[in-house]
Amino acid sequence: MRAAILGGTGHIGSYLTPRLVEAGLSVVNVSRSQRQPYRPHPAWREVQQVALDRAAEEKSGTFGEKIAQLEPDVVIDLTCYLLESAQLLVEALRGRISHFLHCGTIWVHGLAIETPAKEEQPREPLEEYGCRKAAIEAYLLQEARRNRFPATILHPGHLVGVGWTPINPVGNFNPTVFSDLARGEEVMLPNLGRECLHHVHADDVAQAFVASLAHWSSAVGESFHVVSPAALTLCGYARAVARWFGHEARLKFLPWEQWKETVSEKDAQITWGHIAHSSNCSIQKAQRLIRYQPRYTSLEAIRESVYDQLAGQCTMGNPGTGARK
Ligand SMILES: NC(=O)c1ccc[n+]([C@@H]2O[C@H](COP(=O)([O-])OP(=O)(O)OC[C@H]3O[C@@H](n4cnc5c(N)ncnc54)[C@H](OP(=O)(O)O)[C@@H]3O)[C@@H](O)[C@H]2O)c1
Numbered sequence: 124m125r126a127a128i129l130g131g132t133g134h135i136g137s138y139l140t141p142r143l144v145e146a147g148l149s150v151v152n153v154s155r156s157q158r159q160p161y162r163p164h165p166a167w168r169e170v171q172q173v174a175l176d177r178a179a180e181e182k183s184g185t186f187g188e189k190i191a192q193l194e195p196d197v198v199i200d201l202t203c204y205l206l207e208s209a210q211l212l213v214e215a216l217r218g219r220i221s222h223f224l225h226c227g228t229i230w231v232h233g234l235a236i237e238t239p240a241k242e243e244q245p246r247e248p249l250e251e252y253g254c255r256k257a258a259i260e261a262y263l264l265q266e267a268r269r270n271r272f273p274a275t276i277l278h279p280g281h282l283v284g285v286g287w288t289p290i291n292p293v294g295n296f297n298p299t300v301f302s303d304l305a306r307g308e309e310v311m312l313p314n315l316g317r318e319c320l321h322h323v324h325a326d327d328v329a330q331a332f333v334a335s336l337a338h339w340s341s342a343v344g345e346s347f348h349v350v351s352p353a354a355l356t357l358c359g360y361a362r363a364v365a366r367w368f369g370h371e372a373r374l375k376f377l378p379w380e381q382w383k384e385t386v387s388e389k390d391a392q393i394t395w396g397h398i399a400h401s402s403n404c405s406i407q408k409a410q411r412l413i414r415y416q417p418r419y420t421s422l423e424a425i426r427e428s429v430y431d432q433l434a435g436q437c438t439m440g441n442p443g444t445g446a447r448k
Pocket residue numbers: 129130131132133134135136153154155156157158159175176177178179200201202203226227228229278279280281282
């Protein structure tokens with residue numbers, strides 16, 4: 124079986140592309156060839172690389188046909204952010220592939236009525252990215268159910284992996300929050316620190332894509348959350364990180380309007396996105412239908428990434444000392 128992965132060298136692709144090879148697929152990666160995967164793997168030697176700029180090809184109306192000409196059985200789309208992009212690809216691939224997997228996001232959900240949120244919850248996205256992804260999801264599900272287009276949608280949480288900084292306990296990417304907690308320094312949390320973050324290891328996302336292929340008949344026409352077994356509260360997350368380094372976290376709390384003045388505008392904006400969503404999603408459907416079994420809890424995934432980042436920075440303390448789950 125031949126798989127075309129669109130954007131197979133990024134956060135998810137760095138884990139998924141080698142997994143597809145290991146699963147016995149013949150794999151072609153389509154990207155601009157600007158980025159290298161986050162981690163080396165012998166499987167990359169077997170991956171065919173096709174250099175295409177999706178934006179430019181879509182503009183000239185050639186993207187869909189160029190993907191179809193690769194003659195894939197399966198297309199995994201990690202680079203789709205617009206409804207029109209999904210529509211162009213579906214029209215070009217209709218009747219020519221056996222499975223189409225689109226990468227969505229848990230931010231298709233806005234405020235949850237019940238948590239953990241289930242896939243059936245009506246979509247009420249809060250911002251443009253979530254609105255666009257929700258529109259793509261609705262379109263693909265309709266194509267699957269009305270026109271038998273073999274689409275599956277996977278909605279990852281906040282991606283974690285070795286090589287990049289995970290969303291931190293204040294809900295942004297500023298790595299100093301981890302080093303402050305590691306040194307036992309005071310950290311300020313917004314509000315009461317009770318909002319949630321729902322991370323997932325990128326390798327567990329990769330697992331879910333491969334599991335969707337293996338469970339084709341239950342995956343087609345469905346969307347699935349792909350997150351760790353449980354979300355973290357900001358406060359619980361901060362306390363756990365400090366304990367990895369042998370400290371009790373020294374936390375202070377400030378109402379949002381005051382807290383946002385203590386960080387850069389960019390960090391505040393990213394934090395707001397995460398606490399406004401306060402994501403907490405169920406994986407029961409993915410466990411039941413595609414046998415998704417995440418290997419990492421949120422804290423295990425984050426710890427692996429943080430230890431890797433702090434390795435060699437002796438001022439942070441020794442992450443091996445006092446480490447707990
Ligand atoms: N990051 C997260 O925390 C997160 C969370 C939930 C869902 N998601 C979803 O996950 C999917 C993949 O995200 P990611 O974080 O793995 O992506 P990423 O790390 O940004 O990787 C993007 C990939 O697409 C390629 N690419 C970028 N622009 C391109 C273009 N114009 N034409 C062709 N290829 C292009 C990149 O390679 P080149 O630069 O070499 O072209 C790379 O292989 C997205 O659909 C995103 O919405 C991400």
